[in-house]
Amino acid sequence: MQYLLAAIVVLPLVGAAASLLPAPPGLKGRSPEQAVLRHGVTVTGAVLALTVALAAGFDHDSPARMQATTDISWIPALNIRIHLGVDGVSLPLLVLTALLTFLCALYSYFKMPAGPSPRAFVALLLVLESGTLATFAVLDLMLFFLAFEMVLIPMYFLIARWGGEGRERAAWRFILYTLLGSVVMLLGLLLVGIKGGTFDMVALATDNGSSLGHTTQLIAVLAIGTGLAVKAPMWPLHSWLPDAHTAAPTVGSVLLAGVLLKMGTYGFVRIVLPIAPDGAHTFAPxxxxxxxxxxxxxxxxxxxxxxxxxxxxxxxxxxxxxxxxxxxxxxxxxxxxxxxxxxxxxxxxxxxxxxxxxxxxxxxxxxxxxxxxxxxxxxxxxxxxxxxxxxxxxxxxxxxxxxxxxxxxxxxxxxxxxxxxxxxxxxxxxxxxxxxxxxxxxxxxxxxxxxxxxxxxxxxxxxxxxxxxxxxxxxxxxxxxxxxxxxxxxxxxxxxxxxxxxxxxxxxxxxxxxxxxxxxxxxx
Structure with a gap:
């Protein structure tokens, strides 16, 4: 169980890299395009199987405890760690992400959206899956930000290259809105990490805001909440969403609505409520x-x-x-x-x-x-x-x-x-x-x-x-x-x-x- 969650996050990245390589002669089938689409179904299916195994091995008697954890030092100078874990809040979202991505890959195998190379399509789909899974699995504020940002580029290209009418304008609105929100969110995450003395989300949640002053919490909630609200999307920061959905290919719309919007609301529950409770209480109304x-x-x-x-x-x-x-x-x-x-x-x-x-x-x-x-x-x-x-x-x-x-x-x-x-x-x-x-x-x-x-x-x-x-x-x-x-x-x-x-x-x-x-x- 210890390395199962890490494998779930990393496997789509390995699959994305493999999808850009030539298919072995015996696996090409009727065409190289069919082979790479089959590869996408296989990798996403394997990720789904591993996620189901993670859910089956999850200790349902202790859903509040972080399980399947990995904690490795990554950037010691900044005290940033590769810290992964899953509890009762994140497990359903991991399963939902793995399921929807597999169903999208299966659908695309038979109904590939019109556009450039299927290789690029499958690679972007798998990178998108990895970034989304990582968002729900990481327990370090800086890793959360990196995973949060990791999904933007693949979704941008899925809309801009495989979308319908007005796709370029919709893709630009999507990337500009979400990037602007992310910049503001990064400032809030850095403020919390510096003032709290750590970027570890579990330690900060355990501290429950006691090491953060009231003003610090207010600024942090305002900054982090703005970035999360753009992705949620919260009115009036929602205006990128209709254009993105209308222009995106079918599988892009499914993943955008089914998974990406959840990253914002998950961030409120995982970061804002436990780490800055006073600030959350002030802004709740x-x-x-x-x-x-x-x-x-x-x-x-x-x-x-x-x-x-x-x-x-x-x-x-x-x-x-x-x-x-x-x-x-x-x-x-x-x-x-x-x-x-x-x-x-x-x-x-x-x-x-x-x-x-x-x-x-x-x-x-x-x-x-x-x-x-x-x-x-x-x-x-x-x-x-x-x-x-x-x-x-x-x-x-x-x-x-x-x-x-x-x-x-x-x-x-x-x-x-x-x-x-x-x-x-x-x-x-x-x-x-x-x-x-x-x-x-x-x-x-x-x-x-x-x-x-x-x-x-x-x-x-x-x-x-x-x-x-x-x-x-x-x-x-x-x-x-x-x-x-x-x-x-x-x-x-x-x-x-x-x-x-x-x-x-x-x-x-x-x-x-x-x-x-x-x-x-x-x-x-």
Whole structure:
């Protein structure tokens, strides 16, 4: 177990380097392109298998204890160490990252996005996986920053080289926004490390801010929180997200929504709350206010995009829905209570599963119809998926219902617990203010249901409301292909886990709760 986590982080980097080498003669298959795509599936599959082994060997009786640790001196002069470890907070995110990357590699093997060399695509995908896994595994502030930055370049090139219309502008906005936020975050991390006397996240969390003055904590939370909020994304620092999602290839959107957005919220839980608790307490009401506004804002924009005649893009709509859903995560964190933070972590995983599935499905619809414009998809010659591709339509309806937080599916628990946390926030926080934020979040769930049901009606049933009877294909030639076998293989795990997490939330909450309790009170 000791070196298993290190192997999980390093293996994708080794695979990325290997993908740039010529394939051995016996492994080329029909073409070198097929060989390198198969290599990507193999490496990501091996990483997923190792991650499952890590989860199976994890001591579930002590989820608050760091396990599978590696602690090696790296830069002694700066007291920076290669310190890795996993607990109940990070383990679900590691498994989610490994799963989504494997499913993206599998999907790409059969449906490679148009663009340059597949070798570069696979190499970038694996570097992206390694950086994301490292973000959730490292326990040193400087390593966290390096891993946090490591994902930016591969995602930039995935958008700029394999994306759709407007990809270069979207890629530049993504890189500039996130780099600017990261520079501010680095200053905060350096301040904490210098004032705290160490960059070790476990030692700083155990100290629980006692070695950091109040002013130092305020500056650190403001700087670190700004960088994390850009990646989360928190309103009003979200404006890079819709363009990036709309232009990115399908697998890029899946990883961006399913994994990369979680890096920001994870940083709040792992770094901000335990290391600078006084600063977090001071800024918590402002974070909650921005979160509540983001929930309402994201939902209203989605409603505007969903209405007939708005020329709304379905992919852009799902991107804006992420602003609202991640608002619930930030609201849960801002309550500073175990209930709220557990809800935030649960909502993180649920959003990764459900929105990852939604982007897969929207990509499939766009592949079949050549557009993701809602007006085109809902017109007389549009999608009407229930009649033309019923399995695809059923899956889209399932993902939409899961996204709106239907009880019994994964999306329900995180949002409910975040609002429960806001109902009774941590001592010292204004309860009337948080009750207001809770009411706004509750109203946001109604708006989410409204726009998701409009999308289902327009895309799955066809038409703009004149008739609720599903349209059927006129001829066999008119009907698009329904769910293909490789799509079924890539999407089924996400559907199954969405149902499982909804029906058995204790499986995830049992991991996160002891670790959250410890992070909020300090101690090791």
């Amino acid at each position: 402002y974070l909650a206010a921005f979160a509540a506004v983001g929930i309402i804002y994201g939902s209203l924009v989605c409603l505007a995009l969903a209405r007939s005649g708005a020329k709304g893009d379905l992919k852009r709509l799902v991107a804006y829905s992420s602003v609202g859903h991640m608002g619930f995560v930030l609201l849960g964190i801002a309550t500073l209570t175990p209930t709220g933070v557990n809800g935030a972590l649960f909502a993180n995983i649920a959003h990764g599963l459900i929105t990852g599935l939604l982007f897969f499905l929207v990509g499939a619809v766009k592949d079949r119809y050549g557009t993701s414009d809602l007006d085109a998809l809902s017109g007389r010659t549009g999608a009407a998926l229930y009649g033309k591709a019923p399995r695809l339509g059923g899956l889209l309806a399932f993902a939409a219902i899961a996204s709106l937080g239907l009880p019994g599916l994964a999306g329900f628990w995180g949002e409910m617990l975040a609002m429960f946390g806001a109902f009774r926030p941590a001592e010292g926080l204004s309860r009337p203010a948080f009750l207001t934020f809770m009411a706004l979040a509750g109203f946001g769930t109604l708006l989410t249901a409204a726009y998701m049901l409009v999308v289902v009606r327009r895309v799955c049933m066809g038409g703009d409301g004149g008739s609720t009877r599903p349209q059927t294909a006129g001829t066999a030639e008119d009907a698009p292909a329904d769910v293909r076998s490789y799509e079924f293989a890539a999407w089924t795990p996400l559907v199954a886990l969405t149902v499982l997490a909804g029906l058995w939330p204790a499986a995830l909450l049992g991991l996160t709760d002891p670790a959250v309790q410890q992070l909020l009170r300090g101690g090791n």
